[in-house]
Amino acid sequence: MSTKITVTLPDDAITRLENMAKLTGQDVDDVLATTIALSLPDLNPATYDASKIAELSDDEVLRLTKIELRTEQDRRLTELLDRQQAGKLLESERAELQTLMQTYQVGLLRKAQALHEAVKRGLMEPMGA
Amino acid sequence: MISNALRKRVRQTAKDRCGYCLSEQKYVMGSLEIDHIMPQARGGTDAESNLWLSCRMCNGFKGAQIIGHDPLTKRQIKLFNPRTQRWSRHFKWSADGTQMIGKTATGRATVIALQLNNYLAVMVRREWVGAGWFPPKNEG
Numbered sequence: 001m002s003t004k005i006t007v008t009l010p011d012d013a014i015t016r017l018e019n020m021a022k023l024t025g026q027d028v029d030d031v032l033a034t035t036i037a038l039s040l041p042d043l044n045p046a047t048y049d050a051s052k053i054a055e056l057s058d059d060e061v062l063r064l065t066k067i068e069l070r071t072e073q074d075r076r077l078t079e080l081l082d083r084q085q086a087g088k089l090l091e092s093e094r095a096e097l098q099t100l101m102q103t104y105q106v107g108l109l110r111k112a113q114a115l116h117e118a119v120k121r122g123l124m125e126p127m128g129a
Numbered sequence: 130m131i132s133n134a135l136r137k138r139v140r141q142t143a144k145d146r147c148g149y150c151l152s153e154q155k156y157v158m159g160s161l162e163i164d165h166i167m168p169q170a171r172g173g174t175d176a177e178s179n180l181w182l183s184c185r186m187c188n189g190f191k192g193a194q195i196i197g198h199d200p201l202t203k204r205q206i207k208l209f210n211p212r213t214q215r216w217s218r219h220f221k222w223s224a225d226g227t228q229m230i231g232k233t234a235t236g237r238a239t240v241i242a243l244q245l246n247n248y249l250a251v252m253v254r255r256e257w258v259g260a261g262w263f264p265p266k267n268e269g
Binding site: 039040041067068069074077078081082084085086087088097101104105106107108109111112113115116118119120126127 | 156157158159160162164165168169170171185186188189191192193247248249252253256257259260261262
């Protein structure tokens, strides 16, 4: 199943798309769809809070600046990364690592958004100041 | 087995930040990982000379890789070694501070191998730039 959308792209992005389309013999639409599928993680919205940061209260923003993984998730993520680097990651553990990495990445982005918002609202000094 | 004393020395030497993308400990979630520059899967040891810090994204994407492909020269080349090589010789930041640009074959290959400009990483850096601390002034 697919949905048609209209996007506005800068000239250099169009040029890149057209060049790749010519090289691969594909339509520009197909190149764009494939690029998106390959470059964007497949997030599970049920696993995170996507509330707009700008709509959160000051307390909620400050709370988000301090978020961390749960202790057990944190420990397990380190363990799986170590096993991956040691070449010992089992096939059955790959999906678990991918899920934990996604949880980590989403959390990191939310934390960064909250830090930015906290600075904008004057709740925190600009970092590095 | 890496002792707590050795972990502490590595963190101090690495200035508590990821050796690849320069993410600082205080802004990420959880601890930066102890990175085996030569992965254990390739015979790398726990010797201090083989250890540095990496964030979880860099560590996860690096995995057991040691060689990357430079798209400019088409060469296979060793990935960046944060302990022995200077970051600013091999990388620079884009004008908006959100993307890493490889300046050398090593840098270009490492950017690709570690997916240093993956979408989420760039979005995180955009927020850090807005919050006033990124890109870091002391790149090393």
